[in-house]
Amino acid sequence: MEKDIREDIAWAQINKDVLKSLENPRRLYWIILFTAIAMVGVAVGCEVYQYQTGMGVANKNNSHVWGLYIATFIFWIGMSHSGTLLSAILHLMHADWRKPIYRFAEAMTTFSLMTAGLFVLVHLGRLWQVYYVMPYPNERWAWPNFQSPLVWDMFAIATYLSSSVIFLYVGMIPDLAICRDNIHSGWRKKLYTVMSLGWEGTDRQWRNFRITYLTVACFLIPLAVSVHSIVASDFAMSNMPGWHVTSFPPYFVAGALYSGCAAIITLFIILRYTFKFEEYMTLPIMRKLVRLTFAIAMVWTYLNMIEFASVWYGHDQTAKDQLIFKATGPYAPFFWAMIFFGSILPLMLAFKRFQTHLPILFVVSILLNVGMWLERWMIIAPSFAHGHYPWTWDHDQWPSFVQWGIVFGSFGWFTLLFMVFCKVFPSVSMYEVKEMVYHRSLSLKGKSAAKGGH
Amino acid sequence: MSQRHLLALFNNFDEAAATILELRATSINGFDIDDLVLKSPIEHPEVEAVLGDKPINVQWFTLIGACMGGLLAFFLIASAQANFFAQVKGGKPIVPLPPDFVLTYEMFILGGVFITVLGFLICAGLPAKRSPLYSSKVSEDQIGILVKGDESALTALKTIFTKHGALEIQEEAGR
Numbered sequence: 001m002e003k004d005i006r007e008d009i010a011w012a013q014i015n016k017d018v019l020k021s022l023e024n025p026r027r028l029y030w031i032i033l034f035t036a037i038a039m040v041g042v043a044v045g046c047e048v049y050q051y052q053t054g055m056g057v058a059n060k061n062n063s064h065v066w067g068l069y070i071a072t073f074i075f076w077i078g079m080s081h082s083g084t085l086l087s088a089i090l091h092l093m094h095a096d097w098r099k100p101i102y103r104f105a106e107a108m109t110t111f112s113l114m115t116a117g118l119f120v121l122v123h124l125g126r127l128w129q130v131y132y133v134m135p136y137p138n139e140r141w142a143w144p145n146f147q148s149p150l151v152w153d154m155f156a157i158a159t160y161l162s163s164s165v166i167f168l169y170v171g172m173i174p175d176l177a178i179c180r181d182n183i184h185s186g187w188r189k190k191l192y193t194v195m196s197l198g199w200e201g202t203d204r205q206w207r208n209f210r211i212t213y214l215t216v217a218c219f220l221i222p223l224a225v226s227v228h229s230i231v232a233s234d235f236a237m238s239n240m241p242g243w244h245v246t247s248f249p250p251y252f253v254a255g256a257l258y259s260g261c262a263a264i265i266t267l268f269i270i271l272r273y274t275f276k277f278e279e280y281m282t283l284p285i286m287r288k289l290v291r292l293t294f295a296i297a298m299v300w301t302y303l304n305m306i307e308f309a310s311v312w313y314g315h316d317q318t319a320k321d322q323l324i325f326k327a328t329g330p331y332a333p334f335f336w337a338m339i340f341f342g343s344i345l346p347l348m349l350a351f352k353r354f355q356t357h358l359p360i361l362f363v364v365s366i367l368l369n370v371g372m373w374l375e376r377w378m379i380i381a382p383s384f385a386h387g388h389y390p391w392t393w394d395h396d397q398w399p400s401f402v403q404w405g406i407v408f409g410s411f412g413w414f415t416l417l418f419m420v421f422c423k424v425f426p427s428v429s430m431y432e433v434k435e436m437v438y439h440r441s442l443s444l445k446g447k448s449a450a451k452g453g454h
Numbered sequence: 455m456s457q458r459h460l461l462a463l464f465n466n467f468d469e470a471a472a473t474i475l476e477l478r479a480t481s482i483n484g485f486d487i488d489d490l491v492l493k494s495p496i497e498h499p500e501v502e503a504v505l506g507d508k509p510i511n512v513q514w515f516t517l518i519g520a521c522m523g524g525l526l527a528f529f530l531i532a533s534a535q536a537n538f539f540a541q542v543k544g545g546k547p548i549v550p551l552p553p554d555f556v557l558t559y560e561m562f563i564l565g566g567v568f569i570t571v572l573g574f575l576i577c578a579g580l581p582a583k584r585s586p587l588y589s590s591k592v593s594e595d596q597i598g599i600l601v602k603g604d605e606s607a608l609t610a611l612k613t614i615f616t617k618h619g620a621l622e623i624q625e626e627a628g629r
Contacts, residue, residue, distance in 0.1 A: 011495060011595035146531050147553040155557050159564040166571055173580075174593075181590035197575070198582035201592055202600075203505055205578045206497040211512045212574035216567055223563045230556065434595075435496045 043409020082260020523565015
């Protein structure tokens with residue numbers, strides 16, 4: 001059986017390798033960082049233009065009141081799922097292979113949520129009135145409608161973001177102490193000293209840490225499921241053809257896990273090369289990750305088919321027309337691209353030869369996410385273009401450059417936050433990799449002792 | 455008699471566990487086994503087990519936090535809805551339970567997570583000041599045993615540490 005990690009890596013070496021990543025990445029790191037900054041610049045320019053000129057420049061109109069902004073909002077919310085959810089689930093299942101990769105996956109969750117939140121602001125247009133969404137007694141005598149899934153969304157996302165940040169931070173405390181002990185001067189030393197809270201790895205600290213981490217992981221699993229179910233309810237609880245589908249919540253959760261897993265593959269490959277993590281982000285771990293992605297892709301495909309079948313064999317003629325419109329109308333190329341990238345392309349992940357072929361996986365993982373982004377767009381745009389009212393039927397809409405610019409820039413924003421995080425904080429969990437090496441060496445000792453006994 | 459700290463560093467968990475077992479078994483005047491602190495680079499329940507039963511109370515914080523979060527959310531939302539009773543509800547309940555359950559559920563989790571972490575900080579004694587003796591080797595690859603004892607007990611403690619292969623013994627300066 002392939003080893004997830006070498007059992008003979010010295011613990012001191014693990015510290016050294018990971019700490020080196022905080023100081024000395026490959027040149028590609030800086031290329032990615034500056035590209036991301038340039039992309040953010042594009043988005044900021046578009047947003048400033050939209051803010052100054054008015055929402056009209058986004059080219060949204062009746063009936064296309066939700067454009068790329070909401071599609072991309074769902075995409076980023078979805079992307080956030082795999083990080084925390086997989087980290088928590090695999091932690092509960094004692095899957096040791098998660099240990100070298102969960103930290104950056106959790107960071108991915110946090111930054112995806114932050115990026116998603118921006119789209120709500122961009123979409124609202126009137127940024128200065130964003131606090132209207134908060135439930136507070138106000139001079140307008142109006143409370144938010146607590147029966148609306150949009151308000152649930154606000155609560156769910158705020159809960160998920162704060163819980164994910166806490167989960168990420170708590171899991172990082174022992175590593176921050178390592179950074180504190182090994183970095184001897186400068187602002188980083190002060191940062192790590194404050195953030196490590198005086199952690200010394202005492203039995204009392206570890207005992208309470210273990211329970212806390214487990215408890216928060218247990219909370220996060222139903223939370224993550226509820227967040228995307230609630231996002232799905234934004235659609236499923238409306239009467240729009242194409243949205244009023246019972247299977248939307250599990251479909252959204254599966255789609256979220258899928259795009260998150262694909263993103264983890266992309267980031268795995270980038271971090272492995274950029275920070276020279278070949279010893280920790282190993283090919284056997286990649287193989288497991290790819291198999292997981294394949295399994296989730298098939299679940300997503302199944303739920304997609306369920307949705308189509310229930311619409312096709314249902315009695316809602318408008319919904320059926322909507323499905324036909326998606327597959328044959330002006331959005332057909334994007335719809336079929338979604339099917340190809342989301343359901344056909346991942347079939348190649350079933351073949352062993354591709355499961356560890358990093359250049360191919362890099363391209364495929366990005367294309368899977370292109371498919372998942374198209375999925376979100378194909379949920380929104382066709383329903384607006386072919387709704388209940390015939391007047392909507394000639395309202396095909398193509399998003400403006402402002403919308404595209406902000407969507408493009410959001411990828412830069414995410415990348416910027418993520419890459420800065422990986423340079424400031426250890427993106428591989430040192431203490432958990434040590435545990436992994438320790439468990440592996442114990443199991444090898446046990447095996448050799450058993451052999452000796454015979 | 456004044457008390458001083460000793461920190462012994464070991465190469466592996468077996469040596470550290472053997473040392474603790476011997477310290478438990480031997481009666482040393484001026485040393486209490488409850489004053490022993492084990493420091494390690496990874497969590498290790500097996501070695502912690504030799505320290506004896508120590509209570510973990512984080513889960514009580516979790517229970518209280520989750521219940522308080524859920525109850526608080528429900529009553530805040532319900533009272534907001536009840537205060538706004540003049541709104542036309544079309545015959546539907548003023549406080550509708552199914553949608554309120556969603557928000558109660560979210561706040562149940564939020565309260566649980568926040569108060570669990572608060573409980574962790576309280577139970578683990580964090581933020582903490584640096585203990586009298588510390589070695590950064592403990593965050594790298596060595597296991598530390600920190601003990602506190604009367605000056606008269608130090609020689610016996612050092613003998614046990616050395617016997618079990620301590621790599622280094624640090625002693626707090628006398629006052």
